[in-house]
Amino acid sequence: MFIYDYSKNVLKTFKINDLNFMACLSVYVDRVRELPPYDKSDFMIGFEIDEQLLPGFGMFSTDVLVFIGKESPFIQGQLQRIVWQKIKSKYFPSGMEGKYFKDSEYSKGDSYKYETGDLQYFAQDLVKNNSVFARRLLVMDRRTKNKVYEAVYTRDLAPFGRQWTGRLFKNKPKVIFGFEYISFGCESIELLKSSEEAIRIHCDNRH
Known part of the structure; x- marks a missing residue:
């Protein structure tokens, strides 16, 4: 996984095998009125990354792109x-x-x-x-x-x-x-x- 903050020109790389796969129930699901089983669209699905491994990225990373593959597709600094x-x-x-x-x-x-x-x-x-x-x-x-x-x-x-x-x-x-x-x-x-x-x-x- 390649995470690129183009506003700061910072590229972070992680091996998928080292990351935990996770699914979180969306905050927009009414857990009182909507009971399990839930549809897959009710979940936010992705990989868990310790925030300490992403210094300076912040909670809302609006200038960040993520790519999953063998090689980074990004050109840095241009x-x-x-x-x-x-x-x-x-x-x-x-x-x-x-x-x-x-x-x-x-x-x-x-x-x-x-x-x-x-x-x-x-x-x-x-x-x-x-x-x-x-x-x-x-x-x-x-x-x-x-x-x-x-x-x-x-x-x-x-x-x-x-x-x-x-x-x-x-x-x-x-x-x-x-x-x-x-x-x-x-x-x-x-x-x-x-x-x-x-x-x-x-x-x-x-x-």
């Missing part, structure tokens, strides 16, 4: 938190109007830019009825000015400052994620290559 700089809306590259929405329905809100290596990242809020309705993202090649990636996010928008980009997985393109809060389940990690599908994170996010 993922960056995006630090956005506010720009005037006129400097946001055009070309997305009409593809995802009718431009006349929205006004352009705050726009932001981030640069790293050979890539430029642009983000812009789309405003409707005085509220941010969506956020669009455009990634450009600084040298060729060609579009590398584009997306529009419309649900549970995460605040600026929670986005990450860079190399995270071996033998995979650069990634980008952190634009949405997911109420149930987990956000997928998007790859900055149109031919590659996003990497889905499996998690237990019940509430």
Whole structure:
């Protein structure tokens, strides 16, 4: 098992044979009204790891990924938190109007830019009825000015400052994620290559 805290660039490794397998009844099960036998979906199932073996990870490790396999898939130290700089809306590259929405329905809100290596990242809020309705993202090649990636996010928008980009997985393109809060389940990690599908994170996010 490989546990990677990408915000701190800390990787911990454990042998599965050394870990206890455990199943805990979910706190959302009403033990007074709901009597055994319980369904397997009523349990939280995983491996028990002494918290002393994970110093600095904390109770709520929101910037941590776990992989079970023979080799770690993670590339360490090449993922960056995006630090956005506010720009005037006129400097946001055009070309997305009409593809995802009718431009006349929205006004352009705050726009932001981030640069790293050979890539430029642009983000812009789309405003409707005085509220941010969506956020669009455009990634450009600084040298060729060609579009590398584009997306529009419309649900549970995460605040600026929670986005990450860079190399995270071996033998995979650069990634980008952190634009949405997911109420149930987990956000997928998007790859900055149109031919590659996003990497889905499996998690237990019940509430």
